[in-house]
Amino acid sequence: MKKIAVIDIGTNSFHMIIAYLDNKDRIQIIERARKVLRLNFNSQSNIISPEAIQKAINVIERFKKLSEKHKAELKAVATSAVREAKNKKEFIQEIYNKTKVNIEVIDGKREAELIYLAVRKSLNLSNETALCIDIGGGSTEIIIGSRDKIIFAESLKIGAVRLTKMFFNNSIITKENIYECKNYIEKELSEVVEKIKKIKRDLVIGTSGTINSVALMSNAMHNKSLIKNELNGISFSSNDLEIIQENVLSCKTIEERKKIKGLEEKRADVISAGIIILHTLFKLLDIKKITISGFALREGIVIDYFKK
Numbered sequence: 465m466k467k468i469a470v471i472d473i474g475t476n477s478f479h480m481i482i483a484y485l486d487n488k489d490r491i492q493i494i495e496r497a498r499k500v501l502r503l504n505f506n507s508q509s510n511i512i513s514p515e516a517i518q519k520a521i522n523v524i525e526r527f528k529k530l531s532e533k534h535k536a537e538l539k540a541v542a543t544s545a546v547r548e549a550k551n552k553k554e555f556i557q558e559i560y561n562k563t564k565v566n567i568e569v570i571d572g573k574r575e576a577e578l579i580y581l582a583v584r585k586s587l588n589l590s591n592e593t594a595l596c597i598d599i600g601g602g603s604t605e606i607i608i609g610s611r612d613k614i615i616f617a618e619s620l621k622i623g624a625v626r627l628t629k630m631f632f633n634n635s636i637i638t639k640e641n642i643y644e645c646k647n648y649i650e651k652e653l654s655e656v657v658e659k660i661k662k663i664k665r666d667l668v669i670g671t672s673g674t675i676n677s678v679a680l681m682s683n684a685m686h687n688k689s690l691i692k693n694e695l696n697g698i699s700f701s702s703n704d705l706e707i708i709q710e711n712v713l714s715c716k717t718i719e720e721r722k723k724i725k726g727l728e729e730k731r732a733d734v735i736s737a738g739i740i741i742l743h744t745l746f747k748l749l750d751i752k753k754i755t756i757s758g759f760a761l762r763e764g765i766v767i768d769y770f771k772k
Contacts, residue, residue, distance in 0.1 A: 467494065469531030470765045471524065473542035473567065475601025475625045476673060476734065477501060478520070480527040482534050483766045491585065491759070491766055494534055496693075499523045500730045502601070502625055503545045512549045520555075521562045528565055540567045541765060543575055544602025544623060572619020576605040578764030580614055583607075583669050585767055586696055586759035592666040595749070598760060599674040599741050601625035601734070606656060608663050615663060622652050624674050624738030635718050637736055642713060645737060649744045657748045668751050671760040674738030677731055679756050681708050684726030696758030702746050709743045712736055
């Protein structure tokens, strides 16, 4: 049985899944691992510090040992934080020198394609035209697809970690920085929104950290107790998002946000920016409901690997 281990080096965290395809062509995940590590969160010059590089080496070495334990082929990809780092080449070389792991830096369009591949698999989409939204730490991917064809794909430089650095870096929420953040997002989205409005869609699908967090908070709000790995196929409404945004943005500090039911503590410092991105998309695109895909980039890489 052929197994693959995928390391996803994101802006907010490092993830790994180890998986195989069963005889019915379904992804079976053997193991998951995650480490919150923001490579250039404290850097104003987009340089990954020597300390962050060393932390990355430690995480990748641990993930590599897990992949070896399962005798899985290892594939590592990096997204927004690494592709925009000024010392990207040095980072990749240093990781290779210390761990012998090659990192492939994928561009935003490729990231969007892999996410769509994963979404189709997780929700068994047939003929529906789906608008897919993936809000990451450094970027937001927006894809519209029907069957195995991508109609529209765009990667935007708005993400929960990036906008936290820009507008909420002191971790304090005020009316002023909320207003500035919303205005910035609307400007960044204006062209894309006009293109998307012209394409008919049957449903809206959401993936990854921010959207999963909102789904968990929505479930907690309705007195349900799901965990992250049980979110596939569940939905939340624009009304739910409205209430959750109000709850999150009324918390002035990280400590207050940590007390919100359903919110993972490690996401409390970046959730405000993420929710503002999502709420703005809901408003501009008149989204009433979003359905969660339990698969995203990592699973897309697994599917792509076995297809090839």
